[in-house]
Amino acid sequence: MKLTKTISALFLSLVLLIGSLGQANAAKRLHAAIADWTGGIITCEVAVAILEREYGYKVKQTVFPSGTGLWEAIAAGELDFACESWPSYAEADSVMLNEDLIYEGKVVGSYSGDGSVDLLGTSGIIGLSDYWIPRYAAEKFGIKTWKDLNKHKKEFATIETGNRGRLIGCPVAGWNCHDQKRLDLLGIDFQADELGTEAAAIAEAKAAYMRKEPFMLYLWSPHWFFGEFDMVGVQLPEHAVCDPDTFTEAGNWKDCGTKGWPATGWAKDYTMNYGNPAVFAKAEHADAKKFFENMSLQNIDQAKMLVEVDIKKRDVKEVVAEWLDNNPDKWKPWLK
Amino acid sequence: MSNSSEIIGKSNQSKNIIIYSIIGVVFLIALWLSSQSDGPSKFPKVVTDEFTFTAWVNEGEDFLKKNYRWITKIIASYIKACYYFVEDFLLESPWLLIAAIFFLPCIIAGGLKLGLYSLFVVYFWGATGMWEPSLQTVALMGLSVLLCVFFGFILGVLCSQSDRFENFMKPVLDTMQVMPAFVYLFPALFFFGIGGAPAILATMIYAMPPIIRLTNTGIRQVPAQTIESATSFGSNKLQLLFKIKIPLSLPSIMMGINQVIMMALALVVLACFIGAEGIGGQVWQAIRRLDVGWAMEGGLCILFMAIMFDRFSSAFSKTEERLPSDAQKFYLLPQEWSKYQLARILEKPLMTAHNIIKYICVFTTNLIAYFIKLLISIFNKIFAEDISEYISKRYYIIPSFIVCLIIVAVDTYFIKIGSFPEEWRLSIRQPITNAVESLTVNPGFIAFTKSLRAFVYLNLLRPLDTFLTHIPWWYTMAVFVALGYITVGIRFAIITALLLSFIGACGIWSHSMITLSSVLVSVAICFAIGVPLGIIASYNERFRNIQNVVLDAMQTLPYFCYLIPVLMFFGGGIVSAVLATVIYSIPPIIRLTSLGLTQVSGTYSEVSRSFGGTLIQTLNKVKFPLAVPSLVIGFNQTVIMAFAMQIVTPLIGGKGLGLEVFNGLARSDTGRGLAAGIGIVLLAIIIDRITLAYTKKQRQALGL
Incomplete structure (x- = not known):
């Protein structure tokens, strides 16, 4: 028995040795986190594909659920x-970034954290976030804006919410969406339910849509959901930046109104790479740093690829490669 | 004799009345108290403000991060190197080699049936397009099992040698098993980086207890006579341990390894949350895209893999190695089928092929053994004899080597075999997705789910939630302490008081009451469904066999897989959370009910029937009372599993302590997550101990 085991172990290790021969190639390497x-x-795949095509990188990719762990992992050098x-949605940005966020030459956000993470650019x-209802519900009840919601709140009610309507809210508490506060401020008699994950919220919404039931959903665009289902926004008030001198979270949010607070960057969200x-201070990665500063994928392009990937169920790599082949005019300028 | 039992019966009856009335009074007071309070009960603010457990943990973590990270980094880098080595090997080898690596050991240990099954599993990985993730999962699981077995074995041996160490380890092992993995998964990330290393270490925490326990009990159960005779022949303590005790406890240890493999597989799926690759990541992505079929395919990959490893490890521990066709005639199909022409036609060529392979194997082995003998006999004749005998007895080693070498040689010098061929793809995604979607829009089914949702929410969850959160904390605590005192003893009562005050002082009292209420509701539903199923299974063997397969699948399938269908049918929220908990934690109660009832020896029920007892009477008056210990163990396991599930339910809208863990982790607040995690563990441990003590009394009363 013992000898058998020794021999099996030897056998396995021999096989391992044979297998491990014939690897080893040196290229510039980066390790990317792929969002979930x-x-x-898609955004990440565009960046990775260009880095590999144009700059000869070999990028290792790890799927990593978004959240604080991701920022910590980058600060610790686990991911590049x-x-x-x-x-x-990220609280970490204000703690870990220490730079201005610039979009088309304009400063759209600034941070004064400890700088343990580098802001590479937008x-x-x-x-764009909003509350959405399916078009069939909007037409049936004649809902044009959020002001019409209260009249039909009973249609949106469930067992749990009783008389009030139900909003399938922003799923993760850590995202700081403050749905319930916003609803209360606007005087919408709805109850926001946090379902814990985006998947949960979308699953319920999808099922409700398939059954043609009325429902209201918090969602952001671009999102594949809009490619598959016909949704209408309730047109919440536009986002405006609050006066930082008068604004405090505790007392003044009412003065600032729904425009600046809840501080979700409500209407416009300039997303960034980091x-x-x-x-990225290393000389060998100067090209990559420059590329990230210039990179600027447009919503419409992402939305097109989203439809290909999520509704036609095609492979992400294939879709992105096709887009890169067909639209060199869009991404060549980022290489300057 | 009969007289005395009558008296006992009478005193028992009056005792029962007293107990029930006490329970009634306690409940009524609770009801009154909870109706009096206008908000959820809160622990005194003075205590919660002073007891800043969260902050202490976070400070401690910061300190550790600053000062000891370099050690953890070194450990992580070793593990990572090992992991990458195995992973690279698995991913870059030609697929035929991988298939051979799974197929050969399986056919050797478990015969042709297991061999063919392993081929099916490998094919399934490739066919569903999960070749790479599956192999990554295998690599992660393999390494963690290896480490678990190594350290677990050492710890188990230590436990068996020292009672004091065993007593110290027992609560530690309990905690390791009940503590939700998410609680240490994320801190592991900060210390050990992302990907394989922290995943393997976290898996070790979760999967090591069984091997420690079973090594310990295996060694302790070695019969005293054997030990005595060994000592009388003059073996010293070490000899006794290594020559007698450990070899004799090998079956128990192998069972431990088997369990370690299963638990490691369960956790490796969760490790996708800290960047470990593998099937877990695939399933999670599928869920993000609401692709039920994809998620189910991933789940089946894991399920088949688990069955393969399970069968392999149990076959390996049972049989001596032999060539599969040694076992007389080979039957792939059930033996009775051989009367059918078709079955014979199918099996005949397989049998012939088998014999030919056997012949070739034996021939090459003997040939090579002969040459080796010649070669070695130049140096040492006796050793050469031994070696050649050893080799020619084991037909499989040499042929396996040769097969692998041929594959590698062909791959490197002739044709690149590469990864699993794309053309062999076969997907079952679409049918599954379609089935779920058609149910989603089926009006009858949805009416059913809606009424179920309404019933569970309005009649069970909401009343119990308000009831439990509104009772003053001191009253709940007093009830628990009293229960602990009555069932276990004064020491446990004090411990219960301390543990509950910890929960209160952390400021998570009302969260923990919500968790308690969801667990109670889930367990009640499990009971209502599980016990009848168990009864049916105990009467009908065919039903039992089918049910066992389904239950096995339910326990091995990653619970992610069925979250999406539950959401689509029931919508998000606490009701879905409860239902997911029920699906996850119902197997033990069904299993142990049917086990308990079938175990009641036939004579008892015969006697009862001969006295004219009807089926129901026999069940009610004879079988059930005798099966109570088994039932309570089932109940106990269901409760523990329901608690464990509380950590996952926030993903679909569950509330309570599980949500606290998630919120803590989402904000990188380890202390908050840990406090809530400990809360879950403590509640589970208190209930576990009380119910176990209750069965002990029952068992003694029944004289079992």
Whole structure:
């Protein structure tokens, strides 16, 4: 028995040795975090594909659910860069970044954290959030804006919410969406439910849509959901920046109104790419750093690819490669 | 004799009345108290403000991060190097070699049936397009099992040698098993980096307890006579341990390894949250895209893999190695089928092929053994004899080597075999997705789910939630302490008081009451569904066999897989959370009910029937009372599993302590997550101990 085991072990290790021969090639390497939502995956895949095609990189990719762990991992040097962070959802950005966020030459956000993470530039994608209802519900009840919601709140109610309507809210508490506060401020008699994950919220919405039931959903665009289902926004008030001198979270949010607070960067969200400062300070990665500064993927392009990936169920790499082949005029300028 | 039992019966009856009335009074007071309070009960602010456990943990973590990270980094880099080595090997080898590596050991240990099954599993990985993730999962699991077995074995031996060490390890092992993996998964990330290394270490925490326990009990159960005779022949303590005790406890240890493999597989799936690759990542991506079929395919990959490893490890521990066709005639299909022409036609060529392979194997082995003998006999004749005998007895080693070498040689020098061929793809995604979607829009089914949701929410969850959160904390605590005192003893009562005050002082009292209420509701539903199923299974063997397969699948399938269908049918929220918990934690209660009832020896039920007892009477008056210990163990396991599930339910809208863990982790607040995690563990441990003590009394009362 013992000898058998020794021999089996020897056998296995021999096989391992044979197998491990014939690897080893040196290229410039980076380690990217791939987001776990399709939009983020596409943005990252565009960046990775260009780095590999044009600069001869070999990029190792790790799927990493977004959240604080990701920022910590980049600060610790475990990962080299990540794509498309939505500033309104990340608390880490204000703690870890120490730079201005510039979009088309304009400063759209500034941070004064400890600088343990490097802001590489905007990804180009600008997020738009709203509360959405399916078109069939909007037409049936004649809902045009959020002001009409209260009249039909009973249609949107569930067992759990009783008389009030139900909003399938922003799923993760850590995202700081403050749905319930916003609803209360606007006087919408709805209850926001946090379902814990985007998947949960979308799953419920999808099922409800298939059954043609009325529902209201918090969602951001670009998102594949809009490619498959016909949704209408309730047109919440536009975002405006609050006066930082008078604004405090505790008392003044009412003065600032729904425009600046809840501070989700409500209407516009300039998303960004970020990386490890030590890695991108190296001379060998100067090209990559320059590329990230210039990169600017447009919403419409991402949305097109989203449809290909999520609705036609095609492979992300294939879709991105096709886009790169067909639209060199869009991404060649980023290489300057 | 009969007289005395009558008296006992009577005193028992009056005792029962007293107990029930006490329970009634306690409950009524609780009801009154909870209706009096106008908000959820809160621990005194003075205590919660002073007891800043969260902050202490975070400070401690910062300190550790600053000062000891270099050590953890070194450990991580070793593990990572090992992991990359195995992973690269698996991913870059030609697929035929991988298939051979799984197929050959399986056919050797478990015969042709297991061999063919392993080929099916490998094919399934490739066919569903999960070749790479599957192999990554295998690599992660393999390494963690290796480390678990190594350290677990050492710790187990230590436990068996020292009672004091065993007593110290027992609560540690309990905690390791019940503590939600998410609680240490993320801190592991900060210390050990991302990807393979922290995943392997976290898996070790989760999967090591069984091997420690089973090594310990295996060694302790070695019969005293054997030990005595060994000592009388003059073996010293070490000899006794290594020559007698450990070899004799090997079956128990192998069972431990088997369990370690299963648990490691379960956790490796979760490790996708800290950047470990593998099937877990695939399933999670599928869920993000609401692709039920894809998620199910990933789940099946894991399920088949688990069955393969399970069968392999149990076959390996049972049989001596032999060539599969040694076992007389070979039957792939059930033996009775051989009367059918078709079955014979199918099996005949397989049998012939088998014999030819056997012949070739034996021939080459003997040939090579002969040459080796010639070669070695130049130096040492006796050794040469031994070696050649050894080799020619084991037909499989040399042919396996040769097969692998041929594959590698062909791959490197002739044709690149590469990864699994794309053309062999076969997907079952679409049918599964379609089935779920058609159910989603089926009006009858949705009416059913809606009414179920309404019933569970309005009649069970909401009342119990308000009830439990509104009872003053001191009253709940007093009830628990009293229960602990009655069932276990004064020491446990004090411990219960301390543990509950910890929960209160951390400021998570109302969260923990919500968790308690979801667990209670889930367990009640499990009971209502599980016990009848168990009863049916105990009467009908065919039903039992089918049910066992389904339960096995339910326990091995990653719970991610069924979250999406639950959401689509029931919508997000606490009801879905409860239902997911029920699906996850119902197997033990069904299994142990049917086990308990079938174990009641036939004579008892015969006697009852001969006295004219009807089926129901027999069940009610004879079988159930005798099966109570088994039932309570089932109940106990269901409760523990329901608690464990609380950490996952926030993904679909669950509330309570699980949500606290998630919120803590989302904000990088380890202390908050840890406090809530400990809360879950403590509640589980208190309930576990009380129910176990209850069965002990029952068992004694029944004289079992």
